[in-house]
Amino acid sequence: MVGKESVGSKIFDLFNILLMLVLCVVMLYPFLHVIAVSLSSSEPILRGEITIFPKGFNVGGYKYILQDPFLYSGYAHSIIYALGSTLFMLTFTSLMAYPLTIQDFMAKKFLSIFLIITMFFSGGLIPSYLLARSLHLLDTYWIMIIPGCVSAFNVFLFRSFYQSIPSDLRESAVIDGANEVQILTKIYLSLSKPLLATFALFGIVGSWNGWFEALVYLQDENKYPLQLILRKYLFSISFDSGTGTEVMQAMMAQMNVNPKNIQMAIVVIAMFPIMVIYPFLQKYFVKGVMIGAVKG
Amino acid sequence: MVLPGFLVVLVFSYFPMYGIQIAFKKYSAVRGMWDSEWVGFKYFILFFQDPMAMRVLKNTILLGIYSLLWGFPAPIILALLFNELKFPKFKKAVQTISYLPHFISTIIIVGILRTFTERDGLFNKIAGWFGIDPIVFLSEPEWFRTIFISSNIWQGIGFGTILYLAALSSVDPTLHDVASIDGANRWQKVLNINWPHIKPTTIILLILSLSGILGTDFQKILMLYNPDTYEVADVIGTYLYREGIMGSRFEYTTAIGLFQSLVAFILLIGANMLSRKVSDTSIW
Numbered sequence: 001m002v003g004k005e006s007v008g009s010k011i012f013d014l015f016n017i018l019l020m021l022v023l024c025v026v027m028l029y030p031f032l033h034v035i036a037v038s039l040s041s042s043e044p045i046l047r048g049e050i051t052i053f054p055k056g057f058n059v060g061g062y063k064y065i066l067q068d069p070f071l072y073s074g075y076a077h078s079i080i081y082a083l084g085s086t087l088f089m090l091t092f093t094s095l096m097a098y099p100l101t102i103q104d105f106m107a108k109k110f111l112s113i114f115l116i117i118t119m120f121f122s123g124g125l126i127p128s129y130l131l132a133r134s135l136h137l138l139d140t141y142w143i144m145i146i147p148g149c150v151s152a153f154n155v156f157l158f159r160s161f162y163q164s165i166p167s168d169l170r171e172s173a174v175i176d177g178a179n180e181v182q183i184l185t186k187i188y189l190s191l192s193k194p195l196l197a198t199f200a201l202f203g204i205v206g207s208w209n210g211w212f213e214a215l216v217y218l219q220d221e222n223k224y225p226l227q228l229i230l231r232k233y234l235f236s237i238s239f240d241s242g243t244g245t246e247v248m249q250a251m252m253a254q255m256n257v258n259p260k261n262i263q264m265a266i267v268v269i270a271m272f273p274i275m276v277i278y279p280f281l282q283k284y285f286v287k288g289v290m291i292g293a294v295k296g
Numbered sequence: 297m298v299l300p301g302f303l304v305v306l307v308f309s310y311f312p313m314y315g316i317q318i319a320f321k322k323y324s325a326v327r328g329m330w331d332s333e334w335v336g337f338k339y340f341i342l343f344f345q346d347p348m349a350m351r352v353l354k355n356t357i358l359l360g361i362y363s364l365l366w367g368f369p370a371p372i373i374l375a376l377l378f379n380e381l382k383f384p385k386f387k388k389a390v391q392t393i394s395y396l397p398h399f400i401s402t403i404i405i406v407g408i409l410r411t412f413t414e415r416d417g418l419f420n421k422i423a424g425w426f427g428i429d430p431i432v433f434l435s436e437p438e439w440f441r442t443i444f445i446s447s448n449i450w451q452g453i454g455f456g457t458i459l460y461l462a463a464l465s466s467v468d469p470t471l472h473d474v475a476s477i478d479g480a481n482r483w484q485k486v487l488n489i490n491w492p493h494i495k496p497t498t499i500i501l502l503i504l505s506l507s508g509i510l511g512t513d514f515q516k517i518l519m520l521y522n523p524d525t526y527e528v529a530d531v532i533g534t535y536l537y538r539e540g541i542m543g544s545r546f547e548y549t550t551a552i553g554l555f556q557s558l559v560a561f562i563l564l565i566g567a568n569m570l571s572r573k574v575s576d577t578s579i580w
Contacts, residue, residue, distance in 0.1 A: 009482050016380055020390045023374075027393050027454065030408045031400075033418075037411075048416045096301035111298060118305060120561060123312020124553030126540045130318070131311050134325075147308040150301045180297060209401035212515045216541055227403050234407040235519065260411070267404050274399050282395050289458045 031271070038062070038264035045258045061261025064252065065233075065269065073222060074229035078208055081225055084145040086203035090196055092150045097158035098184045103167075115152035125216070132217055143217045144225070154199065157291060161195050162188050198288040201281055205274065226270055233266050319551035339551035348535070349552075356531040360509035363445050368505055370449050371456030372498060376486060378457060379464045391461075394454025406519040409447055410434065435524040444520060444529070448513065459501065463494040495575075503571050507564030510556055532556050 032052035037045060041056030049055060065071055099105045100112065123131075128147070137143040165188060173183050189196065211227035218224060252259070274281070314329075319339055321332040343349045374394070381387040397405065412418040413433035420430040433439045467490060475485050514533025521529035532552060540549030 006481065012380070012482060013382065016377055017386070019377065020381065020386070024390060024393045026450065027396055030412070031396070034408060048421065092301040092304060096298045099298050107298070111302070114302075115305065118309040120564075121313060122309060122557065123315050124550065124557060125536055126546050126550045126553060127312035127315030127318070128308070129541060130315055130546060131308070135307075146304060150304045152305075155301070184297075205399060209399075211401070211403055212518075216537075227401055230401075230407070231403050231519070234403065234410070263407065263411075267407055271400060271404060278396070278399065279392070281399065282392055285395070285399075285455075286458055289455075290462055 034264045034267050034271075037260055038268050040261070042256060042258040042261070045260050058256070058261065060257035061263075061265035062269075064257055064262050065265045068229075070221065070224070070229050070232075071226075071266070071269070074224055074226035077223060078226040080141065081144045081214075082204045082207040084141065085149055085207050086200050088145055088149040089154070089203050090200060093154045093158050093199075094184065094189060094196075096150065097155050097162055098180075098188055100155070100159045101162045101167075102170075115155055119152045129216060137217070139218055139220045139223060141223070144213060148213075153292075158192075158195065161192055161291070165191050194287070195291065198284045198291065201284045202288055205281065205285075208274065230266055230270050234263055316550060316554055318547050319554050321547065323547050335547075339548045340555065342548060343552055343555070348530075351527065352530055352532055352535045355528055356510055356512060356533075358528075359441060359444070359512050359531060362441055363448060363512065364505055364509060366445050367449050367452065368502065370453045372460055372494065374453055375457035375460035375464060375494070376490060378461060379490065380482070380486075391454065391457070394457070396454070397451045398455035400451075402513075402516045403519060405447065405451060406516060409443065409520065413443065434520065434522065437525050437528045440521070440525045440528045444517065448516075459497050460494050463497045464490060467493050499571050499575055503564070503567045506567040507560055509563060510560050 029052065033050065036050050036052050036054045038061050039054035039057060039059065040050050041058040044050055044055035096111075100108055102108070132138055132143050132147075169187050170183055173187060178186070209227065211225065211231065214225050214228050218228075221228075252262075318329055318332065320334060320336060321329070322335050323329065324332050378387060378391060381390070414420070415430050415432055419433060423429075423431065431439065433443055471489050472485055475489060480488070510532065512531050512533065514531050514537070517529055517531060517534050518537060521534065536549045536553055539545045540553075
């Protein structure tokens, strides 16, 4: 710094730091509150006394929720959909992006236009739904995995990334007698591991948090991903006396749990995987946003 | 090698485009799309005569404009404030915390929002400190936009700073030193050094947001709204879902969807042209 800081500048710094602390509280409070409620006993919850610390420790909400087979099936399906769609996304995108980097590939121009068109036009929700219905893909795993796995945007990003790999490498591999699949896997994919990792995380988080496709394409509750099970607990089931089923009432009374316990417990369970890998996740996401911005 | 990807795009992007024709037909699943009978612009006319349609259009546009007005500048301001922080570790920590809500699913966020907006929830407790009577926020149409937009900002503000911070990191520190020698204060430095550096990024993101003005996050609305708030909350996306998927009015909703994507396309072209004229920045 040159010269002395003015008083005004110092006041601003102080104000800025205070503002940032407020920001952190606003960002974190809801999550801490959710965890606190999930672990509190009924009475303080009903009196609205919970802030960020649990009162009257109680794990009844978790006990209740862990008895629901749908929780496990939701978890399992979310994992299947996330891993499946990400795996297909990485494979198909790489396979499509690589030939687009080869100078004398004949269909290059055609494929680029073929992809660009999809960036501006789409059939929309209803025609996609009718298509899935006529292909008998409703209520299948495939409809959750395949349709979104190739996006023009990703293909072009992968292509730009591959273009930054010197073409000499490819040419010498060709001379050594390597075929295209070997070149792609041994050279291009192994040199683009950071890219693959970033997009794998994008894919997994996107799929884990997504639910609308499942709502539209799946009617069978046995194939629901976790988010829809969560939705059921948070919005659809009414725990109020009179409307909730008697079995549920009895169970809740027996375990001394409040509906809020149960709801917040499942929220914690659904957030858990994301929170665990968050420090690692956010780093890659920041990188991913930059790649998208620079190349796109 | 390109075949698997090609087929996926062909089937799941191009086949639905082919399916758009039912917007102009009386769709019969038995006869198939191609052999269904043409009805011309019947469904478009139906849409524009439907009083519900006007409400949906108005809500979509208003929500889009308000979201842009409030939501667009927020990450820019935050990025400029982050940039003024002097302790790198503190800065890093605050940034990391501010990204968090971006990684949480809409269902969870709406779940938390519902808890906070209940009669005895957090918001009413805070309102109580100021002597305001409890409000059931989610049943009050006049509160819907505020809740929706402010929670969107909460979710996106931190993550939205990333691109601006990247642009700010390219500012040469000697520029600031020179400006200090010339007697510039901090505000002047922000205005004359930092802001010009993030302007191109701002313009590109503004073009993209303008073209997405009709594309409000209807999935979140789907969780957040209820018949009490339909009058302000029902947008094209939610209407399509209710009428199309739930109500099976396929032709009618396909027509609305087509109309929406045409408008979005025109907006994108228009915004890009405008920006090329005023600032030489464009996305292609």
